[in-house]
Amino acid sequence: MFFPMLLVAAAEMHSGRMEVAAEIARDRALCSAPSGKRRTVRGIVVTDEPGAEGVYRRLRVTADGGAYLIVHYDPASESIARARAACLGRQLELLRGLTGDERQGAQWYSVVFTNAANYSPPRGPSEVARWTIETDAAGRLTEAGQRTLTAVLPHEQVHLFQYRMQALPPRWFLEGHASWVGLKVSDRIDPAAAAADRRLKAEGAAKSKGQPLNLAGWGSVRPKREAIMRQVSDEDRARMMRDPNFAPSGSFRFTADDLIGDESNIVARYHAATALFERLEREHGAEAVHAFARETTATAGRVTANRMDELVRKHFNIGADALLADTTPSGTAR
Structure with a gap:
């Protein structure tokens, strides 16, 4: 007597899988x-914006919730800009869902389709x-243009979401979260671009094998050694000079030219930060990671090491130092 119910459930599951597969195929067609x-x-509206910026005209692409971006294009690139406009709108829908962005009518980063090698956007x-x-x-579209459209742009749009409240989290969080979400979008709309992005990160990490990652120090600012030496x-x-690890005590004065950011071993760090977020998803589920990211970026100002530790413990029951120490750059999960 239960067989008909089981058959109905199986049919619904099959229908659901077919519907998702059809949506994925549609999204990939939009982006190619x-x-x-x-x-x-349906739900994505492309309209011509009035006015022009020299030879550059523009479109407005509006998606679910009124989220929108502006597409600029030169005369030669108009046809491809219009062809891929719906792809850009679909990215906004996917990003809103993956980040839990509740803003209405938010403007996201713009794009410009151009063949001008010396193009410089206004700032x-x-x-x-x-x-x-x-x-x-x-x-x-060139190969680089396609990569920007389907791999670089989703990553960068996540950064815009992160900055919506002017929060300033540490670099490992910013890049790990942006790569984790961005790759989910790229997997959906252009799996070849996503695979290439993963491969580049993995190859860079392999070349840096054995070098310390120090994700906690990524992006930190420190004085140049010579700036200290001239004041001691x-x-x-x-x-x-005898001991590279020796740090003299006392107060010092530094100018902007005396400071450097820690951007060493950068590809391996991108790789490891992505792996960290993918590991958190495997162990705690995607929604827990999304909740962590939303709370981390919900308040203006610098997210201190103590605050970061508090948030990591709250969402994953582990200290931030332990989380970062346990990150390995040897591979990322799909």
């Missing part, structure tokens, strides 16, 4: 649409950052 093919999707406090999608002389006694200076 050839020049001249203007694809449309300033009132300008929204504009990512260049490269085209060739005939207005077709002859005795301390001689000791610093």
Whole structure:
């Protein structure tokens, strides 16, 4: 007597899988649409924006919840810009779902389709950052342009979400979270681009094998050694030259030229930070990681090491130091 119910449940599951597969195929078609093919999707509206910026005209792509971005294009690139506009709108829908973004009518980063090698976007406090999608002389997307469209842009849009409340978390969080979410979008719309991104990170990590990651120090600012040496006694200076680990005590004065950011071993760090977020998803589930990311970026100002430790313990029951120490760059999970 239960067989009919089981058959109905199995049919519904099969139907659901078919529907998801059809949506994925549609999304990939949107993001590979050839020049001249203007694809449309319910809920994504593409309209011409009035005015022009020299030879550059623009489109407005609006998605679910009123989220939108501006697409700029030069005359040669107009056809491909219109062909891929729906892809850009679909990215916004996916990003809103994956980040839990509840903003209504939010503007995301802009793009410009252009074959001008020397193109420089306008910059300033009132300008929204504009990512260049490269085209060739005939207005077709180059390989680099496709990668920017489907791999670089999703990652960068996550950074815009992270900065929505002017929070300043540590670099390992910013890049790990952006890579984790961005790759989910890339997997959906362009799996070849996602695979290439993973491969580049893995190859870079392999080349740096054995070098310390120090994710906690990634992006930190520290004084140059010579800036300290010129302010210490002859005795301390001689000791610093003998012992690279010696740090003299006392107060110092530094200018902007005396400071450097810790951006060493950068590809391996991207790889390890991505692996960290993927590991958290495996062990705690995607929603727990999304909740952690939303809370970490919900308040303006610098997220201190103590605050970061508090958030990591709250969501994953482990200290931040232990979490970072247990990160290995040897591989990332799919």
